[in-house]
Amino acid sequence: MLLINCPYCGPRPEAEFVNGGQAHIARPADPMSLTDDEWAAYLYMRDNTKGLHHERWRHANGCGRFFNASRDTTTDIIKRTYRMGERPEAEHQGAKP
Amino acid sequence: MLSPAIMRSNALSPMQSSGTTAAFATTLSILPDAAKLVFRGKTEAIEAAGAHFGVKPSLEACRFAAVGGRSVYWLGPDEWLFQAVNENPIEVFGGMSVALQGQACSLVDVSHRSDGIAVAGPTAALVLNHGCPLDLSLKAFPVGMCTRTVLGKASLLLSRSEEHVFHVDVWRSFAPYVWQFLDEARSLS
Numbered sequence: 001m002l003l004i005n006c007p008y009c010g011p012r013p014e015a016e017f018v019n020g021g022q023a024h025i026a027r028p029a030d031p032m033s034l035t036d037d038e039w040a041a042y043l044y045m046r047d048n049t050k051g052l053h054h055e056r057w058r059h060a061n062g063c064g065r066f067f068n069a070s071r072d073t074t075t076d077i078i079k080r081t082y083r084m085g086e087r088p089e090a091e092h093q094g095a096k097p
Numbered sequence: 098m099l100s101p102a103i104m105r106s107n108a109l110s111p112m113q114s115s116g117t118t119a120a121f122a123t124t125l126s127i128l129p130d131a132a133k134l135v136f137r138g139k140t141e142a143i144e145a146a147g148a149h150f151g152v153k154p155s156l157e158a159c160r161f162a163a164v165g166g167r168s169v170y171w172l173g174p175d176e177w178l179f180q181a182v183n184e185n186p187i188e189v190f191g192g193m194s195v196a197l198q199g200q201a202c203s204l205v206d207v208s209h210r211s212d213g214i215a216v217a218g219p220t221a222a223l224v225l226n227h228g229c230p231l232d233l234s235l236k237a238f239p240v241g242m243c244t245r246t247v248l249g250k251a252s253l254l255l256s257r258s259e260e261h262v263f264h265v266d267v268w269r270s271f272a273p274y275v276w277q278f279l280d281e282a283r284s285l286s
Contacts, residue, residue, distance in 0.1 A: 001230055008158055008174050013230035015247055061247045063158070063173035 002076070006059045007067045007083045020056030022046045023068045024088075049073055054088050057081070105130060108269040109212050112276045123224045123283040125276065128213030128264060132186035134179040134193060135172070138202025143177060146204075149196035150179055161243040161256055170243045170256065178207075178254070211254075212272045214265045216279060220286055221263050225255070227282035235260060249278050 002014040028034055028042055047053070053073050058066045069081045070088055080089060109127045136146055140156070147154040147169060154169040154177050155162050161170040166182035181189050186208035193204055216225060222233035228249035232238060243256035251274055254266040267275045 009244065010158070012246075015230050061252045062245050064176065064245070065173055 002078075004057065004069070004078060005081045006062060006065075007081055008063045008065055009059060012059065012062055016059060016061040018058050018060045020058050020066060023054045023056045052079065105209060107212050108272040109214065109276055112273055121218070121283045122220045123216060123218035123279075123286070125279055125283070126215045126217070128215055129183050131166075131208065131213070132179075132181040132184045132189040133206070133208045133211065134186075134190060135205045135207050136177045136179060136202060137175055138200060139175065142197060142200035142202035145200055146177075146179070146193060146197055146202070149193060150181075152179075159242050159244045161241060163258075170254065172245060172254075209269075211266050211268050214267070214272075214276060214279070216263045216265060217259075217261060218283075219261050220283070221261050223286050224279060224282045225263060225265075227286070228278055229255065231255070233257075233263075248275055251275050251278075 003011040004014050004017050005011045006017075025042070028038075031039065034042070050073060052070055054068060054070050056066055057069050058064070065084075067081055067083055068086070068088070070079045071077070072079065082088070107127060107130065113127060136143065138146075143154050143156075150167060150169065152162050152164045152167050152169045155171045157171070158174070159171055161168055163169075166184070168180050170178040170180065172178055179189075179193070186206050190204070190206045197204060218224075222238075225248065226233055229246055231244070231246055238257055240257050240260060243254060245252065245254050247253070248255075248265070248267075251267055251271040253268075253271070253275065256264045256266075258264055265275065265279075
């Protein structure tokens with residue numbers, strides 16, 4: 001079983017976590033000014049990265065908190081986890097943040 | 098006003114007699130009913146809550162503090178569980194809400210949501226590990242540690258009060274499942 005490092009609780013078994021999809025997607029400041037296509041892109045279009053991908057995870061059966069993880073989608077290795085509101089490390093920003 | 102007997106019936110009370118009767122190294126027992134309050138709020142509010150409750154809440158992750166029958170469990174960075182064994186939840190809640198007036202926080206009475214099981218014996222960790230993926234060695238899960246985790250298909254709050262004694266706090270509807278799971282696991286180990 002994989003161990004995921006929760007920023008609050010430390011390394012815990014993956015069965016305690018749920019994936020929350022791609023991270024760092026900002027809600028448009030003024031949704032009313034968007035076209036339907038732009039709004040649909042915000043709602044539904046996501047990266048399909050091969051390599052490093054920043055995504056949200058939730059420690060659902062633990063502290064219950066959301067956090068971010070930088071995971072390599074080819075190896076499934078989680079390079080780093082960090083709290084909500086923090087940015088991915090510079091060396092990991094080669095992939096779209 | 099309903100009588101306390103009607104208001105509160107332990108979901109595990111039918112289980113104790115239905116289990117296997119053979120003697121096992123690990124014992125399962127039902128923990129007494131308790132007042133349970135879930136607190137969420139910032140550090141100033143948790144300090145005020147702890148001062149009123151008489152137990153200093155742990156600010157360290159995954160630790161609980163206990164004084165007599167009262168204990169406070171760390172559940173998340175802004176979330177704690179206050180537990181008072183054999184006390185009236187309405188009175189405990191009333192006292193706490195008065196003490197927390199003016200603080201930015203939330204306090205919810207969840208006394209009737211869950212029931213407790215004590216898993217005791219030298220192989221208690223092994224029995225729990227039949228369904229719980231956590232490392233339960235003393236190094237990784239010392240006495241005084243508590244955390245929400247999974248056991249089989251159920252989510253529960255697991256804490257270690259002594260080296261060979263674990264307490265499991267599980268929602269009522271999952272309680273018979275967890276009891277039977279542990280009963281079967283101890284017969285295998």
